[in-house]
Amino acid sequence: MLLYGPMNQTMTLIAKNFVNLIYPLHCAACGVPLDAMDTGGLCLSCESRIKQNAKPFCIVCGRPVKEDEKLCAECEKQDLAFDRAWSACLYEGVLKEVIHLFKYGGKLALSGTLAGQMTGFVRDNPEIIDGIGLLTFVPMRKKGSRQRSFNQSEILASAIAKEFGIPVSQVLDKVIPTRRQNELSRDERLFNLMGAFRVKSGITLDAVKILLVDDVMTTGTTLSECAKVLKASAAAEVRCLTLARGL
Numbered sequence: 001m002l003l004y005g006p007m008n009q010t011m012t013l014i015a016k017n018f019v020n021l022i023y024p025l026h027c028a029a030c031g032v033p034l035d036a037m038d039t040g041g042l043c044l045s046c047e048s049r050i051k052q053n054a055k056p057f058c059i060v061c062g063r064p065v066k067e068d069e070k071l072c073a074e075c076e077k078q079d080l081a082f083d084r085a086w087s088a089c090l091y092e093g094v095l096k097e098v099i100h101l102f103k104y105g106g107k108l109a110l111s112g113t114l115a116g117q118m119t120g121f122v123r124d125n126p127e128i129i130d131g132i133g134l135l136t137f138v139p140m141r142k143k144g145s146r147q148r149s150f151n152q153s154e155i156l157a158s159a160i161a162k163e164f165g166i167p168v169s170q171v172l173d174k175v176i177p178t179r180r181q182n183e184l185s186r187d188e189r190l191f192n193l194m195g196a197f198r199v200k201s202g203i204t205l206d207a208v209k210i211l212l213v214d215d216v217m218t219t220g221t222t223l224s225e226c227a228k229v230l231k232a233s234a235a236a237e238v239r240c241l242t243l244a245r246g247l
Contacts, residue, residue, distance in 0.1 A: 017227055028107050029094050040113035042098065047113060049120060050098075051090040053121075053245055055185045061220050062086040063245060080220050082212070082227035082238045086128055087245030088121035102151050105213055111152075115159030118213075118243055122160065128241055129235040131209050135161045136171040139197070140228055156243060157213035171205070172197050190237055193225045209237040218246035 025034040027043035034043060056063050057070040062085045065072050089095050102114060122128050136155040154170070159170035164209040176196040199205065212226055217240070227238040 001045075028101050028110055029098055040116070041107060041109035042113050046094050046098075048093045050117065051093060051095065053087050053089055054246070055113060057086065061217070062240075062242075063247065064090075071217070078220075079229075081224040081231065082240045083211070083221075084127060085217060085220065085223060085240035085242070086121070087217055087242045088118045089244045091218075091244035091246040099152075099244060103215065106149075108150070108155075109157050111159065114243055115156050115163075118156060118160055118241065119163045122164065122241070123163075128239065129164055129166065129211060131141045131237075132166055132211045132239070133208045134205075135166045135168040135211045135213065137168075138212065138222055139170060139174045140178055141174045153157075153214045154216060160211075160213065160241070166211070169203075171199060171203055171210070172229065173200050193222060193235065197226050197229045199229055203233075204231045204234040207236045210235050210239070212238055212240045213240045216244045216246055217242040222235060 004087050025036065025038055026032065027046055028041045029046040030043060032043050032045075034041075040047070051065060052109055053062070056065055056067060056069070057063065057071050057077055061072060062081060063072040063074070091099070098107075098110055098114070102110045125158040135157055137151065140151045140153075160166070163247040169215055174196055175198050178196050210230055212223060212230070214223060217223060223240045223242075227240070230238050
């Protein structure tokens with residue numbers, strides 16, 4: 001027998017409370033108990049300590065800048081291949097810990113909270129998706145995705161696509177194994193990813209405006225290398241959106 005409406009919600013609550021008696025939910029960051037119906041993985045206190053990326057932003061990389069500035073100091077001296085990038089939050093404090101738990105600790109329950117930060121940011125900055133025809137994400141090497149069993153950027157991209165009704169697809173492959181960008185110096189990062197990405201066979205991007213999603217942006221090298229490949233395949237525009245901005 002199928003249950004609908006209030007009766008279905010009541011049965012779901014009973015079931016979740018029963019499971020919570022055996023396997024209690026706890027905040028991934030601080031460990032305090034969570035409500036049985038929680039779907040975000042963080043308590044309200046920890047979630048409130050996630051620092052938003054406040055305007056004004058650099059008009060290229062999305063880094064916070066002063067009121068009278070349009071470009072950050074980095075973008076005044078570097079040439080990035082994407083058209084513009086935005087980041088929802090700052091990569092520090094509780095968010096830095098939570099992203100690490102999400103990516104390397106297998107805490108997939110955190111995806112709802114993290115994706116929610118991004119979708120909320122897009123609603124506040126609708127120009128991010130204005131005219132976008134396709135949403136994609138930074139790929140992982142197949143070996144890496146098998147070891148982790150998921151691509152965190154794909155999960156975030158899929159949530160954004162669902163929220164705003166934009167088609168999402170894996171357009172890029174990572175074809176060369178590379179070291180983690182966070183293990184390298186700034187100069188090393190610039191060369192680590194050269195030639196690492198390619199557009200998947202059979203995909204046509206003629207005149208498509210693309211939103212490229214990743215979890216963290218620091219120097220912008222990864223996103224820029226992906227954007228180069230997408231534009232070489234005739235993408236009309238490549239904008240980027242990340243959950244967090246490393247400063």
